[in-house]
Amino acid sequence: MKQDRWTAVDEYFQEQLAPHDDVLDATQQACAQAGLPDIAVAPNQGKLLQLLARMIDARTILEIGTLGGYSTIWLARALPDQGRLITLEADATHADVAKSNIERAGLSDRVDVRVGRALDILPTLRDEGPFDLAFIDADKVNNPHYVRWALELGRPGSVIVVDNVVRGGAVIDTGNDDPSVRGTRETVELLRAEPRLDATALQTVGGKGYDGIIIARVVS
């Protein structure tokens, strides 16, 4: 059972439980037309993020890694009218595409796209938290820093989601010197050692291949 089957099953659940609308379709089309890489979350994963945000009644969301705003839109739709999502993107072209997609989605009032390297912007967000949910999906080598910042900018009960932590299984290859794999393993070590965070990891298969996510909760 391989990729074709994973994709077909993903499509089944997506059609049944996470159906697309015109805004999400237009977002994906605009991203493709602008030449953005096809590395956004899958629809089922976007729906998972939205459900997590709703389950904790998130009012403030931090996203690291915007791309064209696809995951941003899923997350921002979980927010109440007064809610706020800040999303960080290093690439100005990606950010422009995202802003236009977020505008079309009618979410500009609650979504703020900040352009720059996340590690430069995060220290400026102390007065804008605490963030109820953080979605980390940028340069994986910096994931340990991003988790530390999400903890710093969170509160007890905040949820932190880290995307793409399985990397086709490479996460268990101790000798792998891919910076993304190293960053992921360091993140796992940090989560194991940090008593203020409680976490687990889920392997995923689907239209986007074989990967996975970490879900953590700020304990204190």
Ligand SMILES: C[S@@+](CC[C@H](N)C(=O)[O-])C[C@H]1O[C@@H](n2cnc3c(N)ncnc32)[C@H](O)[C@@H]1O
């Ligand atoms: C996987 S994509 C994000 C996908 C998006 N979350 C989604 O699912 O729709 C990663 C994004 O992070 C951005 N990025 C990479 N390094 C970054 C950094 N240091 N600071 C902020 N953004 C960064 C990339 O330009 C890219 O747009």
Ligand SMILES: [Mg+2]
């Ligand atoms: Mg991702």
